[in-house]
Amino acid sequence: MRGQIEAYVRRSLDCQRYKPSNQKSAGLLQTTISNQRFEVVAFDLFGPLPRTPNNHSWIFIVEDVTTRWLELFALEQATAEECARILLNEIILRYGTSRRFISDNGSQFVSNMVQQLTFCLNIQHELTPVYHPETNTVERRNRDLKTQLAILVEGDHTLWSDKLPSIRFAMNTARSSTTGFTPAYLTFGRELRTPDDVIHDIRKVIKNETFIPDITPRLLMMSETIERTNEIQEMKEEQRKEYVDQKRREIPNYQPGSLVLVDSHTLCKASHGFS
Template sequence: MEGDCINYAKRCHKCQIHGDKIHVPPLPLHVMTSPWPFSMWGMDVIRPISPKALNRHRFIFVIIDYFTKWVEATSYASVTKSAVSRFLKKEIICRYRMPERIISDNALNLNNSMIAEIVGKMAETYKDWHEKLPFALYVYQTSIRTSTGATTISLVYGMEAILPIEIEIPSLRVLSKLKLDETEWI
């Protein structure tokens, strides 16, 4: 009986038009490559965050370098052309260089799920999430990216960041860099 139902659904024109499209293969991903660091950036605006921050900010503007995956971000009450251009001049052009390309999909409130997830954990109950945004970026920049196999800090600065916890608690990385054994560290 199950086979009869399957055969009927395969031959039914309406079933084929309105049927579940799960078995349609996904479109292939188009890899965005950049020839050198800071030459190509992607821009995004994260959807309105609730609750609003104490400074009334609701949006996060995010820009990511395609070569190193380095992220810069800031929060805004409303995202305007003048605010974005001021951010690009001050935080990107003056720090890194004039980008060859900046990629955006021209939407007003877009979703960068990774940063939104990090900020979402901070903004669940607190209205001071805008003050925690630099810490979220630090976590992102000191985490190993699976696409590159390295942290964005190491790709940008050529060395790993010493995490604040490693100063207080000895880690193998700090011990090996300082060429100390455990007894000398303590």
């Protein structure tokens, strides 16, 4: 009798549609580690923000997944044309052509303009799930950026664009808990000179007559550092995968022609008047 009831409930369309599922979410975590700088680039839009005197109201965030190097661009309008222009002129033509882009499903990023850019340059564009933007690594930067802006703008919230260079410098010279290095060091092979270094300028050693530049050892050290960084990131990703997969399960092996039930419940949105 119990088996018959369980079978009936499993076949009931209403039960499948409306009763909460107590199963673990399907799909194990897939980790991705890039070996070269700017091989994988993630980007996102932050805003809208109070309009500045220069008519800016958005921030376009671009991050190199390998080094965590960050670029921040103030935009007047969050358009596909502007995003594509920045990706080409400020990222690709400065750091080289990436192999992969990662972004959410924003209309600017799935537009013909961005798609044409990725197609012409043979760049694979990966989109994060609609209701899970946190899978985009640059999403984590939004929280830090929001905090930094709140601290620096003080009373006048229309001057936030003036603070972006300082915020970008601070983030790129801060040591990453994942890699153990600063984004600046992993990008350029040296630490950026900060205002604090004015007092303790270690570069005065170069003026010494006995100083002999040793390029080859530095290149070897940089290569070893990148390799060690990749190993650290792989270890961190494996630890994260092990933790996340405890709450998830394998995706069922669906066959062509199988009937599946897709959850398409609309998220409530008060601004649009529905719930």
